Amino acid sequence: MTAFDTAIHLAYLASAVCFVLGLHQMNTPATARRGNQVSAAGMAAALAVTAVVLVHDHIITGVAVTVLAVGLAVGAVAGLITAQRVRMTSMPQLVSLFNAVGGGAAALIAVGDALHHPDLGTLPLHITLTTVLDLFIGALTFTGSLVAAGKLAGRIPGRPLTIRGARAVNLGLVALAITAGGVYVSGRGGILMLSAVTIAALVLGVVLTLPIGGADMPVVISLLNAFTGTAVAMAGFVIDSSPLIIAGALVGAAGTILTKLMADAMNRPLVSIIAGGFGTGDEQHPHSALASTGTVREIAIDDAALQLAYASKVIIVPGYGLAAAQAQHELVALVQALTEHGVEVSYAIHPVAGRMPGHMNVLLAEANAPYPQLKDLEEVNPEFARTDVALVVGANDVTNPAARRAGNPVSGMPILDVDHARSVIVIKRSLGHGYAGIDNELYTDPKTAMLFSDAKAGLAALVAGVHAYVA
Amino acid sequence: MTVLLIADITIFVLSLLVGFEVITKVPATLHTPLMSGANAIHGVVTVGVMFLAAYATTPLGYVLLLVAAAFGAMNVVGGYVVTDRMLAMFRARNAPGPQRKAGQP
Numbered sequence: 303m304t305a306f307d308t309a310i311h312l313a314y315l316a317s318a319v320c321f322v323l324g325l326h327q328m329n330t331p332a333t334a335r336r337g338n339q340v341s342a343a344g345m346a347a348a349l350a351v352t353a354v355v356l357v358h359d360h361i362i363t364g365v366a367v368t369v370l371a372v373g374l375a376v377g378a379v380a381g382l383i384t385a386q387r388v389r390m391t392s393m394p395q396l397v398s399l400f401n402a403v404g405g406g407a408a409a410l411i412a413v414g415d416a417l418h419h420p421d422l423g424t425l426p427l428h429i430t431l432t433t434v435l436d437l438f439i440g441a442l443t444f445t446g447s448l449v450a451a452g453k454l455a456g457r458i459p460g461r462p463l464t465i466r467g468a469r470a471v472n473l474g475l476v477a478l479a480i481t482a483g484g485v486y487v488s489g490r491g492g493i494l495m496l497s498a499v500t501i502a503a504l505v506l507g508v509v510l511t512l513p514i515g516g517a518d519m520p521v522v523i524s525l526l527n528a529f530t531g532t533a534v535a536m537a538g539f540v541i542d543s544s545p546l547i548i549a550g551a552l553v554g555a556a557g558t559i560l561t562k563l564m565a566d567a568m569n570r571p572l573v574s575i576i577a578g579g580f581g582t583g584d585e586q587h588p589h590s591a592l593a594s595t596g597t598v599r600e601i602a603i604d605d606a607a608l609q610l611a612y613a614s615k616v617i618i619v620p621g622y623g624l625a626a627a628q629a630q631h632e633l634v635a636l637v638q639a640l641t642e643h644g645v646e647v648s649y650a651i652h653p654v655a656g657r658m659p660g661h662m663n664v665l666l667a668e669a670n671a672p673y674p675q676l677k678d679l680e681e682v683n684p685e686f687a688r689t690d691v692a693l694v695v696g697a698n699d700v701t702n703p704a705a706r707r708a709g710n711p712v713s714g715m716p717i718l719d720v721d722h723a724r725s726v727i728v729i730k731r732s733l734g735h736g737y738a739g740i741d742n743e744l745y746t747d748p749k750t751a752m753l754f755s756d757a758k759a760g761l762a763a764l765v766a767g768v769h770a771y772v773a
Numbered sequence: 774m775t776v777l778l779i780a781d782i783t784i785f786v787l788s789l790l791v792g793f794e795v796i797t798k799v800p801a802t803l804h805t806p807l808m809s810g811a812n813a814i815h816g817v818v819t820v821g822v823m824f825l826a827a828y829a830t831t832p833l834g835y836v837l838l839l840v841a842a843a844f845g846a847m848n849v850v851g852g853y854v855v856t857d858r859m860l861a862m863f864r865a866r867n868a869p870g871p872q873r874k875a876g877q878p
Contacts, residue, residue: 317817318788321814321817322791322795324810324814325792325795325796325799325807325810325811325814326795326798328799328803328806328807328810329795329798329799329800330800331800331802331803331860331863331865332865334803334806334860334863335857335860335861335863337810338806338810338813338853338856338857338860339857341810341813341814341853342813342853342857345813345814345816345817345849345853348817348820349819349820349823349849352820352823352824353823356823356824356826356827359827361827362826362827363829363830365829365835366826366827366829366830366834366835366838367826369826369829369835369838369839369842370822370823370826370838370842372839372842373838373839373840373841373842373843373846374819374842374843374845374846375846376843376846377842377843377844377845377846377847377848377850378846378847378849378850380843380847380851381846381847381848381849381850381851381852381854382850382851382854384847384851384855385850385851385852385854385855385858386854386858388855390859390862393805393809393855393859396851396855397805397808397809397812397855400809400812400813400816400847400848400851400852400855401812403843403844403845403847403848404812404815404816404818404844404845404848406840406841406844407818407819407821407822407841407844407845407848408815408818408821410822410825410837410840410841410844411818411821411822411825411841413837414825414828414829414834414837414838414841415825415828417828417831417833417834417837418828418834426775428775428778523808524808527808527811527812530812530815531811531815534815534817534818534821535785537818537821538781538785538821539781539785541821541824541825542777542781543820543821543824544781544784545817545820546817546818546820546821547781547784547785547788548784548785548788549814549815549817550785550815550817551784551785551786551788551789551792552788552789552791552792552795552796552811552814553792553811553812553814553815554789554792555788555789555790555791555792555793555796556792556796556807556808556811557808557811558793559793559796559797560804560807560808563801563804638867641867651801651802653801653804656805658804658805658808659801659804659805659807659808660801660802660803660804660805660806660807660808661805663801663802663803663804663805664805664806664859664862667859667862667863667864668862670862670864670867671867672864672865672866672867673802673863673864673865674865676802678800678801678802679801
């Protein structure tokens with residue numbers, strides 16, 4: 303190894319260290335931004351070092367330099383513009399889009415490398431095998447993430463699109479990919495077999511993602527994120543590049559952890575989410591009213607405002623309905639008014655509130671809610687018992703006490719113990735069902751009062767009401 | 774199996790374990806920026822794309838290179854910028870007046 307090679311490898315090691323330290327600093331909101339900057343510095347170093355290698359080795363044609371520069375510039379500008387313009391409610395589809403291009407780039411590395419080695423017979427097993435894996439996972443992630451982004455953006459219907467015989471088609475595609483991949487690995491077939499793997503994976507990405515309901519999206523995004531990480535690590539094996547292997551493994555780990563957390567929080571086994579066709583997407587069932595077993599108590603805006611203003615401890619339970627109504631700013635204004643009046647307020651955030659892991663926290667942070675007020679499930683649940691008013695806005699299934707009993711669709715789902723609070727106010731437009739399609743027993747609890755209103759209008763009226771009482 | 778391959782596999786497995794260890798400690802509040810930041814990190818695939826440039830000598834190779842470079846750069850730049858935008862919003866206290874307007878219709 304020459305001194306130059308040593309220096310290059312040490313520089314790559316330094317950038318890998320930056321990635322790990324950057325992720326480590328994400329363990330508290332106070333240091334997270336610096337962590338992301340450390341990670342970005344590591345990335346800049348890795349790219350700069352690679353440019354130095356290309357120049358030093360004189361291994362690149364003039365045309366390739368131009369093509370590379372143009373491609374990088376176009377991508378960088380496109381990434382910059384979309385990242386600066388995106389609304390926080392649209393974050394899940396943007397993350398999905400970046401995931402798609404990352405997976406696509408990883409797959410293209412496998413293609414480019416294979417085109418460079420037409421004499422496949424001489425390639426060792428670990429190159430051919432990782433090439434097939436990189437292509438398969440990368441291509442599947444590419445189309446899968448694009449479909450997921452389309453669903454999240456509303457361009458493709460969020461409800462599950464089931465195709466008759468889809469399972470047989472999926473199995474056929476998997477069999478095709480395995481066969482073609484096997485032939486390629488055995489040293490025969492060449493580019494033709496790789497093309498078959500690629501096409502099978504591209505189609506699989508679409509048919510696997512289409513049937514998944516909109517509300518399962520936090521799991522799907524996490525899973526696709528894990529896939530891209532794996533594809534990048536495989537690309538690292540193909541071209542023997544340690545930064546790709548390390549970064550790919552880190553992302554694969556992150557995606558896997560988040561996938562498990564999300565699937566647990568939705569109380570759905572991963573397999574049934576991927577099998578799809580169960581979820582109903584975002585739309586509620588307006589026709590389905592609460593079963594006749596219980597009566598519902600209504601409350602007027604003024605009474606609700608009075609109750610909140612004279613409470614000593616209030617917990618807010620926001621759900622995706624809040625974000626859909628774009629009412630997070632009104633909510634934060636209400637919390638601010640209450641806090642100024644001396645009421646202790648916090649937000650109870652269920653892991654699947656939103657369309658990707660942690661989405662609700664970002665929406666509230668954007669509306670200027672201080673992060674010490676944002677509390678997760680384990681942290682907040684013991685606090686409900688000493689809470690005067692729990693205010694539920696746009697959340698449904700995650701508050702249903704039926705989850706503690708066996709024998710219904712939400713059984714075993716981790717819920718927020720809203721019914722332990724001394725009183726509960728639910729802002730909701732109607733008694734429609736949530737994603738699980740069952741009655742919420744919280745609504746018929748004698749402690750619960752329903753405030754039938756649109757989230758945005760209702761919260762704005764509450765802010766005015768609270769100001770009137772405390773002025 | 775070559776020594777090189779063993780070294781690569783070792784790096785892969787240990788990185789996975791480091792990833793699990795570090796990421797388990799990230800609080801749920803930061804899961805969206807975590808995912809978006811991790812997304813930006815897999816933009817390191819751009820390093821691979823740059824090495825691909827060394828092989829590109831045919832028109833097909835150039836087209837692949839162009840697309841891959843655009844994808845990779847979009848992943849890196851967009852990923853880091855949007856993560857930074859999100860993390861800048863996380864504040865310990867209510868910031869004074871003007872910022873409240875952000876996002877208000």
